[in-house]
Structure formats: structure tokens, C-alpha cells
Amino acid sequence: MYEVTSNDFEAAAQNNALKVTDFATQHTLRFIESVTKRRSNLRFLEVGCGKGHLAKALVDRGHQVLPIDVSEEAVAFARSLGLPAKQTNIFDVNGSAFDGILFIQSLHHISPLDQSLAQAARLLDKGGFVLVDDFAFSKMDEETAVWFQGVQNVFAGAGIDGFHRINIDKAFAHLMSHYAEHGIHTGDELIRASKNVFPNVEISEGGPYLFRHFVPKMESRPESSDVIKAIFDWERFQIEKGFIKGLGLRVIGFK
Ligand SMILES: C[S@@+](CC[C@H](N)C(=O)[O-])C[C@H]1O[C@@H](n2cnc3c(N)ncnc32)[C@H](O)[C@@H]1O
Numbered sequence: 001m002y003e004v005t006s007n008d009f010e011a012a013a014q015n016n017a018l019k020v021t022d023f024a025t026q027h028t029l030r031f032i033e034s035v036t037k038r039r040s041n042l043r044f045l046e047v048g049c050g051k052g053h054l055a056k057a058l059v060d061r062g063h064q065v066l067p068i069d070v071s072e073e074a075v076a077f078a079r080s081l082g083l084p085a086k087q088t089n090i091f092d093v094n095g096s097a098f099d100g101i102l103f104i105q106s107l108h109h110i111s112p113l114d115q116s117l118a119q120a121a122r123l124l125d126k127g128g129f130v131l132v133d134d135f136a137f138s139k140m141d142e143e144t145a146v147w148f149q150g151v152q153n154v155f156a157g158a159g160i161d162g163f164h165r166i167n168i169d170k171a172f173a174h175l176m177s178h179y180a181e182h183g184i185h186t187g188d189e190l191i192r193a194s195k196n197v198f199p200n201v202e203i204s205e206g207g208p209y210l211f212r213h214f215v216p217k218m219e220s221r222p223e224s225s226d227v228i229k230a231i232f233d234w235e236r237f238q239i240e241k242g243f244i245k246g247l248g249l250r251v252i253g254f255k
Pocket residue numbers: 047048049050051068069070071074088089090104105106109110111
């Protein structure tokens with residue numbers, strides 16, 4: 001069982017040399033700040049923090065963050081940013097209450113779903129919130145899959161690491177079997193579980209999400225933020241015109 005102490009936050013607060021300003025992080029920060037408004041020094045738990053870029057940006061804005069992830073590699077990277085990251089899951093977190101619990105692109109992986117959200121509700125202070133920034137993979141259709149794979153094929157053709165060319169005619173089938181293989185939760189499951197656990201839930205659906213897929217593969221490049229923004233704008237425009245589906249799913253659950 002991992003007990004949260006105030007020491008966990010001090011190391012991170014002292015090490016704010018690196019300012020993370022990438023586009024995807026900014027996009028999520030705007031979502032978080034739509035809830036927190038101008039409040040500072042909030043206590044966050046970030047579940048499935050990955051490399052910790054968002055946690056770092058929140059610390060740089062004067063908040064306290066406990067980032068957790070089950071991946072040893074992710075936690076090691078987050079710790080290298082000066083964050084008090086822990087390799088654990090949400091059931092092993094205990095201690096004083098959080099103002100906000102963040103699941104950014106992570107909740108679709110996390111099981112059991114209802115119990116994880118119920119544990120988040122227990123860890124929240126009165127008036128606290130859970131914020132989920134995720135996607136509804138079952139909304140994927142052929143047009144969306146072809147666009148998404150087409151962009152990846154361009155990167156693969158340019159020799160960028162991590163991208164694999166797939167025959168465009170097979171893009172939809174390939175993606176759906178990838179999602180099935182990973183056994184991830186659908187958007188409907190994420191919504192149902194959130195409504196089940198939180199009495200007051202705000203949901204927004206249909207926004208851009210697929211641009212996020214490109215972030216880990218591009219982030220070491222200096223032009224990464226501009227490239228990600230360009231893909232985001234392209235995805236947003238196509239969703240607005242009805243050419244592709246917006247897979248984004250955002251949930252705010254208030255305790
Ligand atoms: C797609 S990544 C997203 C990482 C980061 N939040 C971001 O937006 O870049 C999902 C992360 O969730 C983590 N994860 C999966 N299951 C988890 C669990 N049960 N508890 C905590 N982290 C988990 C994975 O190790 C991975 O780092």
C-alpha cells in the first residue's frame with residue numbers, strides 16, 4: 001500500500017527547470033483549467049501518467065501532483081523530470097484526499113473499470129473531481145481509419161521510427177483487430193461506469209483524439225509540437241465537415 005505524504009510533492013516542486021509546452025499537453029491543460037479555473041496549489045493524482053509531461057506542466061503551474069503508472073519505464077522517465085512518480089495502480093494509493101484525479105488516455109486500459117472509478121471517488125476530497133480525457137474506439141469507421149492510417153503511411157514513408165505502412169484498403173480491419181486484441185473499454189463503457197460512480201457527470205464527445213497517437217513517436221523531434229498541431233487542425237476540420245468521426249471522449253465526474 002502506498003501512502004501519500006507531503007514529501008512526495010516537494011522534490012517535484014523544487015525541480016521545475018524543464019517547461020513542457022508541447023501542443024498535446026497544452027490541449028489537456030486547457031481542459032483541466034476549464035474545471036480548476038484560476039485555482040492553484042491543487043493536489044492531483046494522475047493515473048497512467050506515462051512519461052509525466054502533463055504532471056510536469058501542472059507542477060510548473062503551482063500544483064502538487066502524484067503521478068502513478070504500472071509501467072516501470074514510464075515511471076523512470078517521469079522521475080527523471082523530478083516528479084515523485086510511483087509504479088503502482090490506483091488501488092494501492094492511500095492517504096490524504098486529492099482535489100482532482102486525472103485519467104489521460106489511460107482509463108480505456110484500466111480494469112476493473114467501475115471499481116477503479118469508485119476508488120478514485122474514495123480518494124477525492126469533498127468537491128473534488130475526476131477528469132477523463134479518452135476516446136471511443138467503437139466510433140471508428142472506414143473513412144476515419146483511412147485518414148488515420150494514411151497519415152501514418154506518410155510518416156512511415158518518410159522513414160520516421162515507430163510508423164508502419166499498412167495497405168490502406170485494410171486500414172479499418174487492421175485497427176479494429178488491434179483494438180480487440182488489446183481488450184480496451186468502449187466509450188459507452190467509460191460513460192456508463194462514470195455515471196454509475198459519480199452523481200454529477202459532464203460528458204463531451206466527438207472531439208479530435210487521434211492526433212495524440214503521433215505524440216510519443218514525434219516528441220523527441222524539435223518540430224514535434226508544430227507537426228502535432230497540424231495533425232490536430234486537420235483532424236478537427238475533417239470532423240467539423242463530417243468527413244471523419246471525432247473519437248474524443250471527455251468526462252468530468254464531481255464528487
Ligand atoms: C496511452 S498511455 C497514456 C500516457 C499519458 N497519460 C499520456 O497521455 O501520454 C496509457 C498509460 O496508462 C498506463 N496504465 C495502463 N494500465 C494502468 C493501470 N491499471 N494503472 C496505472 N497505469 C496504467 C500505461 O502503462 C500507460 O503509460
